[in-house]
Amino acid sequence: MSSSTPRRTVLAAALAAAGAAAASTAPPASAAPPATAPTAPTAPADAAALGGRDGAGGLVDNRFWTSYTDWRCGTAEGVRPVARRRPALVLDAPVGRTDYTDPHSGRTATWEYGRWTSPRHTPAVPATEVIASWNADTPAGTWIAVELSARYTDGTDTPWYVMGRWASGDGDILRTSVDGQRDGRSSVWTDTLAIDDASAGPRLESYRLRLTLHRAPGSGLTPTVWRVGAMASDIPDRFTVPASEPGIARELAVPRYSQNTHVGQYPEYDNGGEAWCSPTSSQMIVEYWGRRPTAGQLAWVDPAYADPQVCHAARFTYDHQYEGCGNWPFNAAYAATYDHLDAVVTRLRSLTDLETLIAADIPVITSQSFLKEELTGAGYGTAGHLMTVIGFTADGDVVANDPASPTNEAVRRVYRRREWENIWLRTKRYNATGKVVSGTGGVCYVYWPTHATPAQRRALAAVGIR
Known part of the structure; x- marks a missing residue:
């Protein structure tokens, strides 16, 4: 059901050792789940402002650099901040040139570049995973690279890991993640930096991000970056989570929009629409906020295809290394290419957090995996799938636009609250063969207007997003 399936399956296998101890004491798939999840350690007093740590959610720490002061606090090499209503980072006087051979096109080109390195950020509690995301404009002839280096709790550092080589178009470079990045204690799995064995190894105590802005030599062009940051988390292993009380x-x-409307279309983008849950969900919310591609931007799509904007979203979220459209930060970056939209990848701790956003008119794209029998009414099982939460019923059940539906008209679904919150928030589950594999632990995309209302800003801050 999702283009993220192969990558998440690999990640689950890679982290199996970390879950072995939890699996030995977890209930079998047919057993009733425990009433509560293990209680996590108490957090510092300021943890709630960052996303917090509690027995249900664990640590979720968001830090994004967006303001003029933020950009001035970093280390700039050939770049400068600009003070606008939406402050940004741009190329000023490039500090060097580099040759880049695109691994997917084979094309080698020379680029001028400048760099910005963030101050070191220390989450409230050391983390087991970090996911970066960014919002930028890259006119033709420009692109950016986003890297991350973390410090372990023993004082040593990871290498500079590439979290993405990205452009909004695909004429200069082919946007890509980078495989094979590891140092024996942590690894990058497409878009996620993860500790290899959280049960035994050190955690990630702090991190820095590095932006490299590229342009064609002598062109005078520049990428413009409005937001860069990361979500660091330490979510306890859990097969079930405590039930929440319905709110709004x-x-x-x-x-x-149904992804299945596009089955077989443009198979060069992850075999076509049957795998487009992520870009289909992204397009739904882009249009909820009143944005959409222009007719000129859609001119490449076969006019016989319905909803060409979904094809557009698939093409421009596609990760040429992962060979799919389910790269989480690439979807957020795509959404932020539309005028005055901000977008991040984060985790929420509970359905209560999600209700806080819905109450402020902010829908949320969630990532989950489940067996067919675990989600009543879905009619399918999946190792990884994105859907858009648009509300809650009077009984607290989840109203979702599920792109894995046969038609646009069938996309709206109502899912049982207790089932839905468990498949979304758990970090461990049993697959169809009875093997213990990973769950996403509350991962989601949040997109909102740059000039949000006061109520929307309060809701975002309440879930740790600024």
Whole structure:
């Protein structure tokens, strides 16, 4: 059901050793789940402002650099901050040139570049995973690289890991993640830096991000970066989570698009629409906020295809290394190419957090995996799937635009609250063969207007996003 399936399966296998101890004491798939999850350690007093740590959610720490002061606090080499209503980082006087051979096109080109390195950020509690995301404009002839280096709790550092080589178009470089990045204690799995064995090894105490802005030599062009940052988390291993109490009853009018409308279309992008849950969900929310591609931008799409904007989203979220459209930060970056939209990848700790955003008219794209029998009414099972939460019923059940539906009209679904929150928030589950594999632990995409209302800003801050 999702283009993220192969990558998440690999990640689950790679982290199996970390879950072995949990699996030995977890209930079998047919057993009733425990009433509560293990209680995590108490956090510092300021943890709630960052996303917090509690028995249900664990640590979720967001840090994004967006303001003029943020950009001035970093180390600039050939780049400068610009003070606008939406402050940004741009190329000023490039500090060097580099040759880049695109591993997917084979094309070698020379680029001028400048760099910005963030101050070191220390999460409230050391983390087991870090996921970066960014919002930028890259006109033709420009692109950016985003790297991350973390410090372990024993004082040593990871290498500079590439978290993405990205451009909004595909004429200069082919946007890509980078495989094979590891140092024996941590690894990058497409878009996620993860500790290899969280049960035994050191955690990630702090991190820095590095942006490299590239342009064609002598062109005078520049990428413009409005936001860069990361979500660091330490979510306890859990097969089930405590049940939450229903809050609001509200439903948002989000456009409905089915990925299955596009089955077989443009197979060069992850075999076509049957794998496009992520870009289809992204397009729904882009249009909820009143943005969409222009007719000129859609001119490449076969006019016989319905909803060409979904094809557009698939093409421009596609990761040429992962060979799929489910790269989490690439989807957020795609959404932020539309005027005055901000977008991040994060985790939420509970359905209560999600209700906080829905109450402020902010829909959320969530990532989950489940067996067919674990989600009543879905009609399928999946090792990784994105859907858009648009509201809650009076009984607290989840109203979702599920792109894995046969038609646009069938996209709106109502899923049982208890089932849905467990498949979304757990970090461990049993697959169809009874093997212990990973769950996403509350991962989601959040997109919102740059000039949000005061109520929306309060809701975002309440879940740790600024």
